[in-house]
Amino acid sequence: MESNTPNPNPELITSKLTEIENLIEEEEEFHHLNNPADGIKPVVKKYLGVPNHADQVGNKFYFTDGDAKVEVVVVTDEIIRVRLAPHSVFLEDFSYGVPKLPTRQVSFSLHEDENEFRVSTYKVNCHIRKKDFFISFSDSNNHVTSMDATPMHWEENVQAGGYYVFCTKTCAPDESFFGLGDKPTELNLRGKRLKNWNTDAYSFQWNQDPLYRSIPFYISVNEGIAHGIFFDNTFKAQFDFGSEDRTKTSFWADGGELQYYYIHGPHMMDVVKSYHTLTGTHPMPPLWALGYHQCRWSYYPEAKVRKIARGFRENKIPCDGIYLDIDYMDGYRCFTWNRKYFPDPKKMISELAADGFKTVVIIDPGIRVDDNYSVFKEGKEKKYFCRRSDDYFMEGHVWPGRCQFPDFTNPEVREWWGGLFDELVQMGVAGVWNDMNEPAVFGAGTFPDDVRHQYDGYRGSHRKAHNVYGMQMVRSTYEGLRKIMKNKRPFTITRAGYSGVQRFSSVWTGDNVASWEHLKIGNIQCQRLSISGIPFCGTDIGGFSGEPDGELFTRWIQMGTFSPFMRAHSAGDTKEREPWSFGEPFTAINRKFIELRYRLIPYLYSTFWEHHRYGFPILRPIVMHEQDTVMNHFRQDEFTYGDKILVCPVMEPGQRKRNVYLPKGKWYNFWTYEVVEGGKEVSVETPLETMPLFVKAGSVIPEYPVMQYVGQQEIEEVKLNIYYTDYEVNSFLFEDYGETFAYEQDIYLEKKFVVNGDAKTVTIDQSLEGLYTPRYDGYHFNLIGFPFKPSKITVDGKDVKEFQLNDDNTIEFKYTKTFKHIEISK
Numbered sequence: 001m002e003s004n005t006p007n008p009n010p011e012l013i014t015s016k017l018t019e020i021e022n023l024i025e026e027e028e029e030f031h032h033l034n035n036p037a038d039g040i041k042p043v044v045k046k047y048l049g050v051p052n053h054a055d056q057v058g059n060k061f062y063f064t065d066g067d068a069k070v071e072v073v074v075v076t077d078e079i080i081r082v083r084l085a086p087h088s089v090f091l092e093d094f095s096y097g098v099p100k101l102p103t104r105q106v107s108f109s110l111h112e113d114e115n116e117f118r119v120s121t122y123k124v125n126c127h128i129r130k131k132d133f134f135i136s137f138s139d140s141n142n143h144v145t146s147m148d149a150t151p152m153h154w155e156e157n158v159q160a161g162g163y164y165v166f167c168t169k170t171c172a173p174d175e176s177f178f179g180l181g182d183k184p185t186e187l188n189l190r191g192k193r194l195k196n197w198n199t200d201a202y203s204f205q206w207n208q209d210p211l212y213r214s215i216p217f218y219i220s221v222n223e224g225i226a227h228g229i230f231f232d233n234t235f236k237a238q239f240d241f242g243s244e245d246r247t248k249t250s251f252w253a254d255g256g257e258l259q260y261y262y263i264h265g266p267h268m269m270d271v272v273k274s275y276h277t278l279t280g281t282h283p284m285p286p287l288w289a290l291g292y293h294q295c296r297w298s299y300y301p302e303a304k305v306r307k308i309a310r311g312f313r314e315n316k317i318p319c320d321g322i323y324l325d326i327d328y329m330d331g332y333r334c335f336t337w338n339r340k341y342f343p344d345p346k347k348m349i350s351e352l353a354a355d356g357f358k359t360v361v362i363i364d365p366g367i368r369v370d371d372n373y374s375v376f377k378e379g380k381e382k383k384y385f386c387r388r389s390d391d392y393f394m395e396g397h398v399w400p401g402r403c404q405f406p407d408f409t410n411p412e413v414r415e416w417w418g419g420l421f422d423e424l425v426q427m428g429v430a431g432v433w434n435d436m437n438e439p440a441v442f443g444a445g446t447f448p449d450d451v452r453h454q455y456d457g458y459r460g461s462h463r464k465a466h467n468v469y470g471m472q473m474v475r476s477t478y479e480g481l482r483k484i485m486k487n488k489r490p491f492t493i494t495r496a497g498y499s500g501v502q503r504f505s506s507v508w509t510g511d512n513v514a515s516w517e518h519l520k521i522g523n524i525q526c527q528r529l530s531i532s533g534i535p536f537c538g539t540d541i542g543g544f545s546g547e548p549d550g551e552l553f554t555r556w557i558q559m560g561t562f563s564p565f566m567r568a569h570s571a572g573d574t575k576e577r578e579p580w581s582f583g584e585p586f587t588a589i590n591r592k593f594i595e596l597r598y599r600l601i602p603y604l605y606s607t608f609w610e611h612h613r614y615g616f617p618i619l620r621p622i623v624m625h626e627q628d629t630v631m632n633h634f635r636q637d638e639f640t641y642g643d644k645i646l647v648c649p650v651m652e653p654g655q656r657k658r659n660v661y662l663p664k665g666k667w668y669n670f671w672t673y674e675v676v677e678g679g680k681e682v683s684v685e686t687p688l689e690t691m692p693l694f695v696k697a698g699s700v701i702p703e704y705p706v707m708q709y710v711g712q713q714e715i716e717e718v719k720l721n722i723y724y725t726d727y728e729v730n731s732f733l734f735e736d737y738g739e740t741f742a743y744e745q746d747i748y749l750e751k752k753f754v755v756n757g758d759a760k761t762v763t764i765d766q767s768l769e770g771l772y773t774p775r776y777d778g779y780h781f782n783l784i785g786f787p788f789k790p791s792k793i794t795v796d797g798k799d800v801k802e803f804q805l806n807d808d809n810t811i812e813f814k815y816t817k818t819f820k821h822i823e824i825s826k
């Protein structure tokens, strides 16, 4: 049921194809400029006519104008899917983004009157207007949240063998837009026009588009109400948020089906959580992956790798991951080793492991054409490499020279590729880094359009498979590792991706630059990725290309401490770039922040669980906390890390003071414990050794002792920092083995802390859920901001005799067993 036939001219060489593609693009641009869907309709465009009929099959409704058909599917109470078939023939339901539609039981109804058909759940109505086939959505209060500005339309493109599909909705005057993954532009996408086409974008710039990933999901906030649109189409797609025409929001793709999910809010958080019910969440990462990672292009030979590792231990800077970039391979052949540089990799990896380092290796998709190379030979024999429409193998140049590329959209190829990691895993490799998987090809940029892909049985050209190629590569990697590592959690990182890539991998933002501007770009990108369904993300700390000075590097380490994924990386032609490379005071400050990262690992891990289990993002921009205030739609510096810690990176050189917005409520300055009332901007001192960090009143922030790597010592007690509140606040602590999938069988422990207080008494209650028993019992309590000196502390009815009142007004005491109820009274 493939709508797109191959490019009919196989003789065209790559450059010619690129030329043609550019022409098509220009033409498209031209079409759009001349047709912002406001009346000047080119003849080739077809619009839906008048719906004259409604059919129902289970939770699916069909409306037709006689020729074209529209399908409306009730997915959940909050999610409705709309699809268009220009001649009534729908493609088979298959999507890499949505492996399976949720199957919860939903009640819904169809209503018809003289003006419209209406499909309703108890939260959403989908209106199909009889006059003109306009589709709109409203909530249970009849508040219209999304409305077509023209009927859905398409262009029959015989040349390209398919349709260009378009959807145009109205854009309200104060409507804001968020999402779309890694776009390096303002957080609020209002007024932007953006493209999804995975691209290797070395040293990308502010506003450059497209970059490495395609996440066709956005969130609209208008009049305080949020909804989401997930345009699940893998072809080159574009989005226009009131850019061509301030009153219209459009999205279109140059192939495939016009298919989108309308996701109801009313809060942005609801939209993101629902989006995750479609595309899945990130599995729990191995605990060590939450530590600090050190990378460079490249650390080699072995002596250098060991020297770097030693450097961490000697400088007492914690580190868990060390990376081998492409030079570890023999002539850049994947799954081989350069034995001159690494004579005994197994020995090296196991000695690094004994010192607490996990080794992560890079793998690229390009396989060197070389009959003496087993991976190539096997792939060739089994016909696993991508082919052009004329059946010749697709070839391109990348690091190894002349290469062919596995078709990761073929399940058999994925299985094969996944198995190739066996040897690396036996050597002790703990994680795999997937690079160049946009896919990137030197010169041509990427594959020619006519390359054929198996696409899990739904064959198609590269036009359809391009944006999912990288995701399928890292899926193959993840699934292969998972099999080989048995019950251990693999760690993977990828550059390219499509919606749903979070089921298989973490991501980094690609080849950024060592500049202050890029620190700002990275801050926005991580927030944007987080709310676009990609929670485990980070930037190349320090900037990949170019040279940061000590100050920029340290400010980047500070921000990176609060990136879900924390890794420093640098290009090969730059100066040494380890956390101690810049001398004092930088080394000490870098150490302090990386230590803070490790202290907060239980907090981050618990937040990760909240993501995995419930679909909450790890980083949350201000707008996600207070979407009612339009001003907040434009704040992009501050974010919360989980829901308890507010972070504001310092992103200007020499900045010793800055304004920080705090959402409503009471906040504690993390460094001084000063209480600040939120709902406004406050001025914060920002000397280099600190950065604005605030903790919500009532929080219980768990802390592990600083270790040089995760699991260095058994944890004997956990510190609980308890921030005074006079209203009830809940906190969670999630714990488990940290490296197996036992959590899938409920072998975990979720601790819930409830803190409440008044001027005389504070209570802390703990309840437990799950089957895991931590190896420690004891807590070290640190009470912060209490308005009184306690005269009595009881834990489960027993008096605590020894507690310490500190000069900074904190109160500390220890209790060697777990507890249910604590009372601290004046």
Ligand code: MIG
Pocket (backbone or CB within 6 Å): 296, 297, 325, 326, 362, 435, 436, 495, 510, 511, 569, 571
């Ligand atoms: O053509 O493997 O983004 O992180 O160090 C460059 C070498 C290939 C690009 C990645 C970068 C990596 C580099 N790679």
